Structure formats: structure tokens, C-alpha cells
Amino acid sequence: MTMMSRRGFLAASAAALAATSFTRPGFAQAPATRLRAASRVLDIDGRAATVWGLEGPSGQGLVLDPGQRFRVDLTNDLPEATLIHWHGQIPPNEQDGVPDMPMPKLAPGETRGYDFATIPGTYWMHAHIPLHEMRLLAAPLIVRSEADASADRQEVVMFLHDFAFKSPAEVMEEITQGHPPSGQSDMDDGGMNHEMMQGMQGDSGMAVNGMAGMEMDLNDYDWDAYLTNDRTLSDPDVIRVERNGHVRLRIVNAAAATVFWIDTGQVEARLVAVDGQGVQPLTGSRFGIAMGQRLDLELDLDSTGTWPILALREGARERTGLVLAAPGAAVPRLSALADEEAPAFDTDLSQETRLVALVPLPERETQRSPMVMLGGTMQPYRWTIDGRVWGEHNPVTARSGERVEIMFHNMSMMGHPMHLHGHTFQVVGVNGQRISGARRDTVYVPPMAMITIAFDAGEAARWMLHCHHMPHLETGMMTEFAVSA
Template identity: 45%
Template sequence: MNTLSRRGFLAASAATLSAATVPSLLLPVRPAHADGHKVITAGKRIIEVKGKAANVFGLTQADGSSGLVMNAGENFRVRLNNLIGEPTAIHWHGLTPPWQQDGVAGISQEPIPDGGSHDYDFPVARPGTFWMHSHFGLQEQLMLAAPLIVHDPAESGQDVQEVVVLFHDFTFRDPQEILAELKAGGHDMSAMAPAPAPAAGGHEGHDMSGMSGTAMGTGQSSHDNMDHGAMGGMQMGGGQMAGMSHLQDVQYDALLANDRTLDDPEVFAVEPGGRVRLRLINGAASTNMWLDLGKLEGKLIAVDGMPIEPIKGTRFEFAVAQRLDILLELPKEAAAWPVFAVQEGGRMRTGVVLAAKGASVGKLTEMADEDFPAVGADLEQKLRAAKPLDEKVVTRKHTMMLGEGPNYAWTLDGAMHGQDKPLAVASGDRFELTFMNHTTMSHPMHLHGHHFQVVAVNGKRFAGALRDTVLVPANMGMVTIAFDADNAGKWALHCHHLYHMAGGMMTSMAYND
């Protein structure tokens, strides 16, 4: 009861504080109109993390619910109100709207000023587990994100309970301060692990403000006749050998599941013997995770909202910005079953609990019993799309070099965002894009406005999953994706590690027609 009352006090305090300190919050918020627009408000919140109050952002509807739930076949008719005290732009991650409604500041729209609003209206054809998040500055680290669930009307009669969980990595520090330290001092070298074998070190990342430059030089931008093996001799600054990878840039205070730690996890009431569909979203700014079902075995049925041929397991790789849909057939005994998300290369974890009526929920520790390895491409190579892309002649190919430079510079084809040249595409193209990673870290690469199929890892071809975000392993890892150019416009293409993107690892893809 104390925890609940404390949460209620924090929520009330947040409302009082916001109204008193931010003049824009005194502006009237326009309700949903008769034309069917739902209102989502980007606003300020106070949550509790490890007994301390934390100021964060959020995306909520008028009833206080986080994010949005809708049906495929409906129009995404949303008015977004910005009440966070600064400009913002919100991206509908996984949806394929007209490009002007994609919500990316500097590419598809101007930022929404504080106190302003912006209307969106476009059809949503595909069901799936998607999400919405800020695409402006470092606001995503401050939890300006929420689930975006699109149901399949054909599945409305199924006897399956849905559990939606949004995971975050949380820090009490100012993200701008963290980025400044990264640019001044390079990487945290305590989180190094050998490659290509999965890392097993239990070190947590640290923001290193006193280190000299430790970044690898940028990769070559001319790559048509490149000797891939020649890259093995590249040296990293600071005396570190090539062939080493590191996993964390930032030391986090906690991992969160639906805003909560394992000190006070969210408990979902479930029926023994029932079926549960977990809709899981890795909304972390920079932490790849493992999804750990503990004593349960689950059936992975979709990734990034797109159906796959089911795969059974108890642990699944879960990179930044990716989503996992897992179907559970619960045991018939009345019990409590924790579901964990664990950081790669360490033991820090968070989670939720599925509990039958009357079951005892014991205390859960925030550290796993063992170190979890690096997240790589093992699961990726096992996934197969339920409905792969049609066979089609590839009309355009490009190999994009992922590079790393001094002062926390991250590049695509040798250029940081702002000096980059958009990737050219034409309507009707079947495009194959290969990401080649010359850096010491993995990169979750996200293409806006399209779903792509993973068709090769390290040159090995297969008919992999349809996705919108794929992890490219460190130290010369290669992933090839294929997609149809069927949504004309100008689209963001970037690493979804927030600080890598802020450090320059972002470009665009522009249709020439």
C-alpha cells in the first residue's frame, strides 16, 4: 500500500508541478473532434525509480492510457499535442504512412513547438506490435515513447490474453551531459568483449569523461572492389586491438518494464492453463537485451509486428527498437511466472509477472544469476517469414559502410548526418542493401516507411524475417536486406542506438521520382 500511495503522490505532484512551472500547460487542450481524431499528448510525468522521483516524458490519451490501440483497416487519425516544454516530433515506428506524416524532424516535418499540435491522418493496413517515440534530440532517453498496437480484426474472436510491455533503459543523468562526455572521452572500454564469439563479460558500461580517444577510424567510403579481409588489421585508438567489441556506451541506473523495476514489478492476472500473447517492445535508448521467459517456454510468432514461422524457446535476442510477439500456453497449476529482459553482456534486468489468482509473487532480484552473452545474429539466421517477399529481380544494390571515428563520430558511407548524401531509389525497385559494420559495436539499423526482408547474414543467403529494424554485428558483421520501393518520399535510415544516431549515424533514402 505504501508503494501505491507513493506512486499516486508522485503523479499528483507531477500534475501540480507541470501546471505551475510550464505556462504552455495552461493552454486549453483540444478534445477529440467529431471528425474522429484521437488526441495523444506528449507531456511531463514523474515516476519512481529505486525510491527516487524521476522527471520523464510520456505519450498518453485523455484517459491516461499510454500510447494507442487500433484495428488494421482503420485510419490513423491522431492529433498530437505537445506539452513537454520544448519542441518535439513523434515517429510512428513500424507504420508506413505517407512520408510527410512519418514524424521525423528535419526530414518529414518541422518540430512541433511547445504548446502546439499536429494532425495525422493515413490508412493503416497491417496489424502488428509497433510503437511511437520521439525523433527529436535525445528525448527518447527521457521515455517519450509508448506502445502502438494494431490488431487484426480476423483474430478478434481468439481466446488469448494480451500483455503489452515497453522496456526502457533508465538514467537519472541528463542525456545531453552523457553525449557530451561520450564525445569528449570515447567509449567505455570496461565493457569490451572479444569478437566474433559472443561476449560473456559481466561488466556494466560507464560514461568515461577522462579517457583519450578510443574510437576506430572511419571505414572506406569506396567499397566496390574492397578486400574485406584487409579490415582485420585496423587498430583502435587507446591501444585496444581490433577484433574486440564493446557492448555499452552508457551506465544505466536501471532497466524498466512499463516504467517499473523488479522492486515493484507490474503483475498481470492470468488464468492457469490460459493462453497469453506477449507484445514486447525494446524501447531502450541504447541497450540490446535478452528476453528470458524463465520456467516458461514460448512460441515466437512475430518480430517487428510481422508474422514468422513459429520458433519455440525460453530466451530470445532482442535488439534496440525490435519487437517480439510470443505466445504462451500457461501451465495449469496456479503459480506466478516472471518474464525478464536482461542487458546483453551483463546481469542487470527488469520484467513483469504473470500471476494466477491466489499465487504468491516472491521478491525478484534485479540481477540475473549469470552473465548473458552479447546479442548477435543467431536468432536472426533462424527466423523465416510467414509470407516472404515475392521472387523478383533485384534492380538496385548498395553496400553501406558503418564507420566509427574520433570524438564519438559515427558514420554511414564515411559521412556523418548533415554531410551525408541521400541513398537514391526509384519506385518499383527491388532494392538489396547490405550493411557492413567496420566498428567495434553492433548497430540496430532502422529503415523508415518500409518493411524489409533479411536475406543474408555474413554472405549466407536465406529467406529471413520481415522487419523494420535489424542488428548488424560488430567487427565486419554484414547483413543484407531486401525491400520493394513502394512508398515514394524521403525516409530516414539510421542506427537506433540513440547516441550513435546523435553522433552522426543517420542518413535518408530519397526516391528520385
């Protein structure tokens, strides 16, 4: 691929993801939108990096108008076969984008058509091959609603990545051959043995998040860079906003293995949606986001200054972000390192329990309520669902139309963002207490925690259920939700 100059790179970045104040494209003139999986070159702190991406008509990603179907022709212009998953959307199973479930991967040079009704909100699309996603084969998928189209506000995308100059295979070799971090104890396949578990019981008999002196494993790899819209804080994405303007900030955590805290600094934000689904507004200036999840924040900018919006790496000083700036406002230099480490994310689930769905799941009797055990160890590096890796897994089963409640019980010392394909669900239980939580497609389960989700089983098909931590997924942390007619 021809190397871009730095000037050319910046111009291309601006066209792709920078000033995302969306306009209505003329989608009616064409029967299908073209989307290409292709190589591209980024400037990472002055060093060229060849990565992969998903190129639509206006750059990386797609923006669809209210009511617009996902009518897309996807072409693979990469040297390897791949396949793209439309994360959070609910297409027919054959279009879901998991290799051989049931469609094969897309061969180099092959084009495949997709056509399904869309769900409005902040979504994304990515390879359902972990090593490909780790090469940044991902992009935003924004489906605007009628309310978005009529609102007097600017829409901005904040697309987060972690990045390594080494190949994903080299990264995985380092991770799997590494040593357990300080404080990591030997564990059985389920994550902890019975005696350890007994020592961590509260009066109620449930595991407590103090973890009795055990250490959590927050990050199992130190990446070379952390990106927002393909850029680091040495040359951040600066988005010009109107004076005294209103912004809807659509945040996607597309990182392979990094949980972030979103820090809006001096401007207070309203969290109005998670994973594309509306929640009762929650005000604040710091919100956590795990891999695969999305946050929609509304900001009222009541002056003519600049507003850095930062993403802080959990348990570390590294950070990335973008800058909202009024016309003519000076943009400050921002360090890629914070003064102090960010805390662990939501170990007590205080953020999750504060979220309330705008449209809760209708009440009805539950027909199935399986418990799904999440386990694993740093050494050997092996992550499991119900003590098994993919290929040895036992499916979670249901019949189409049944109300299902799955309890995720994390018995490991790492958090797991659990993603269910083909469905949205509501969080209805946290550590044994019932709540009327958020509607989601990806829920973060901290170490030694229990989260219960409820949903109605959809199309009779095999749907993936997996951890969205890519090294965990690559080493087998996936099962299937098998729905029968």
C-alpha cells in the same frame, strides 16, 4: 508538475500499462483520438523522476482495433518543440515524424492531425529527436488484427527502457568524453584499417565474427535503471492472468542504447512475429531484441503459479521484467542483478538466420544493390554511414517501385540496429549466404557482420535510414533513402 504519491503512481501505472488485456474501445464515436506529449512522474526505486511520455485515452500509448485508421490529433504539452515518429507504420511521408522532413517540429501548445491506414501488429511511437527519446518520450502503438480480436488469449505489453537520472545532455557528454573500453583499438573512420581487416578474413574473404582477439563494445553507458512498463524489479508490473490461460506477449525494446535477452524461464514460448510481421513459430525460452525491434511471444500457462518474464542486459548482470501471475498466486521478490552476465547478442546471427517470414517478399529482379558501410569509434565518439555523419551524408537512391537490396557491412566493433523509414523489408542475406528471413523494419547488424535486406521502393520522398542506438544517432549515424518518381 504536481508530485504523485507512491500510491497514486501505482494506480496510474495500473491504468496505463499494467493489465493490458485489451478491450474494444468505442473509437467510432470520435473523429480523432487525442494523444498528448507531456511530462509525467515515475517512482524509480523510491526516487521520483520526471520524464516525458505519450498519453492516449487509456494511459501511455495507443491500442487500435482491427481496421481502425490512425486518426490522431497530437498535442505538444511539453516546454520544447518535438515531433513523433510512428515506428514501423508507413504513413504518407509528410506524416512520418522526422523534423523538417518535410514537416517542422510541433511547437509547445500546438496540435497536429494525422490520418493514415495502419499495419496490424506490435509497433511503437517515439520522438525522432534522440535526446527527447532518451527522456522516455515513447509509448506502445498496438494495432490489433481480426485474428487477435477473435483469439482466446490475453494480450500483454512489455515496454523496455533504459533510464538515467541525469539529463540526456549530461549522459551524452559523459559518453562522448569517455575513454575507450579495455581492448578497444584505434580505428580509422570506417572502423578498421586495411591491415586489421586482412587479419580477420576467413578463407572466403569475408570478415569473421571471432574478430581475431578484438573486443566488442557491448554497452557504452551504465544506466541508473532498466524499466519494464515504467517500473524496476524492486516493484515490478504484476499482471494477473487466467488459470491455464494463453498469453500473447508484445515486447518493445524502446531503450536508448541497450540490447536485451528476453528470458521466459520455466515456460516455453513461441516466437510468432518480429517487428509486427509474422514468422514461422520458433520455440524457446530466450530471445534477443535490439533497440527499435519488437517480438511477439505466445505462452501457454498450464498451471496456477507465477511466471517472471525477464529482460537481461547484454553483456551485464542488470535485468528488468514483469511477472505473470495466476489469481491469488504469491509473487516472489526478484533481484535486479542476475547471478552472471548475459552473453553478447547474436554475434553469429544464429537467431536471425532461424527466422523465416510467413509472407515472404515476392520474387523479382533486383534493380539496385548498394552496399552501406557502418563504421565508427569510441574515441573520438563518432559513428558513420559510408564514412560520413548526417549533414555530410550521401543519400542511398532508388526510383519508386524498384526492387532494392541493401547490404549493411558493419566495420565497427559495436552492433547497429538499422531502421528504415517508410518501408518493410525482408532479410535475404547473412554474411554472404542467401536466406529467406524475416520481414522487418529494424535489423541488428553485429560487429564485422554483413546483412542484406530486400524491399520495393515506396513513395517518392526522402526517408530516413539510421542506427537506432540513440547516442550513435545523436552523433550523426543517419543517412536518407531518397526515392524519386
